[in-house]
Amino acid sequence: MDVAEETLLEQNLFHEIIESMVQHRPYVCHQQGNLPMLLALHQEVTAQHQGGHLRRAGVGRADGHHINDALRTDLILWLDGTTAAQLAYMAWLERLRLTLNAALQLGLFYVESQFSCYQPGGYYRRHKDAFVGEENRIVTVVTYLNPQWQAHHGGALLIHPSGHGLTLTVQPKLGTMVCFLSEAWPHEVSPTQCDRYAIASWFRRNPGPLL
Numbered sequence: 001m002d003v004a005e006e007t008l009l010e011q012n013l014f015h016e017i018i019e020s021m022v023q024h025r026p027y028v029c030h031q032q033g034n035l036p037m038l039l040a041l042h043q044e045v046t047a048q049h050q051g052g053h054l055r056r057a058g059v060g061r062a063d064g065h066h067i068n069d070a071l072r073t074d075l076i077l078w079l080d081g082t083t084a085a086q087l088a089y090m091a092w093l094e095r096l097r098l099t100l101n102a103a104l105q106l107g108l109f110y111v112e113s114q115f116s117c118y119q120p121g122g123y124y125r126r127h128k129d130a131f132v133g134e135e136n137r138i139v140t141v142v143t144y145l146n147p148q149w150q151a152h153h154g155g156a157l158l159i160h161p162s163g164h165g166l167t168l169t170v171q172p173k174l175g176t177m178v179c180f181l182s183e184a185w186p187h188e189v190s191p192t193q194c195d196r197y198a199i200a201s202w203f204r205r206n207p208g209p210l211l
C-alpha cells in the first residue's frame with residue numbers, strides 16, 4: 001500500500017468515527033490499518049509483561065488512587081514514546097485528536113495511553129471512564145493486541161447502552177479498535193481465560209485554568 005492509499009484509508013476511518021459520534025454510537029473497527037505497527041506493539045507489551053514491568057492498575061487519581069480487586073484486576077504500563085511502534089501509534093492518535101477537534105470542536109487537549117494486560121481470570125467490572133460534568137476524559141480509544149484471539153477465550157469488551165438499546169460485544173482481536181465518548185457509555189471487560197493485551201487511550205480536555 002502506498003502513502004496516498006494509507007492516508008485515504010485513515011481519512012475514511014476518522015470520518016466513520018466522527019459519524020458514529022454524531023449519531024451517538026460507539027465506533028468499532030475490525031481492520032485498524034497498520035498491521036506491522038500493531039504486531040510490534042504486541043511484541044513490546046508481551047516482552048514487558050514477561051519482564052515483570054507491568055503494574056496493577058488502580059482506580060481514582062492522586063490521593064484517592066488505590067487498588068480495587070472488586071472492580072478491576074488488570075496490569076498496566078503507561079506508554080512513554082520510547083519505541084518506534086509507540087511513536088507511530090501516538091502519531092496516529094495525534095492525527096485523530098486534531099481531526100476530532102476540527103470536526104466536532106471537542107477541545108481535546110491531551111492524550112494519555114496505557115498498555116493493559118488481563119491475566120487469566122482478569123476482568124474490569126462495569127464502569128464509565130469519566131463522569132458527566134468532570135472535565136477529564138472525553139473520548140476513549142482502545143486498540144487490541146491479540147493475534148490469536150478466539151471468542152471462547154472470554155475477555156470480550158461489553159459496551160452497554162445508557163438507556164434503551166443492545167449491549168455491544170467486542171472481541172479483543174489484533175486489528176480491532178473501539179472509540180466512544182467516555183462519559184456516555186458504561187462498559188466492562190468480561191473475565192478472560194488467556195492473557196489479553198490492549199492499549200487504552202483517553203483524550204482529555206485541559207483540566208483547568210492555566211493561570
Ligand SMILES: O=C(O)CCC(=O)C(=O)O
Nearest residue numbers: 124129142157189198200
Ligand atoms: O480493554 C478494554 O477492552 C477496556 C478497558 C477499560 O475499560 C479501561 O481501561 O477503562
Ligand SMILES: [Fe+2]
Nearest residue numbers: 127128129187
Ligand atoms: Fe473503561
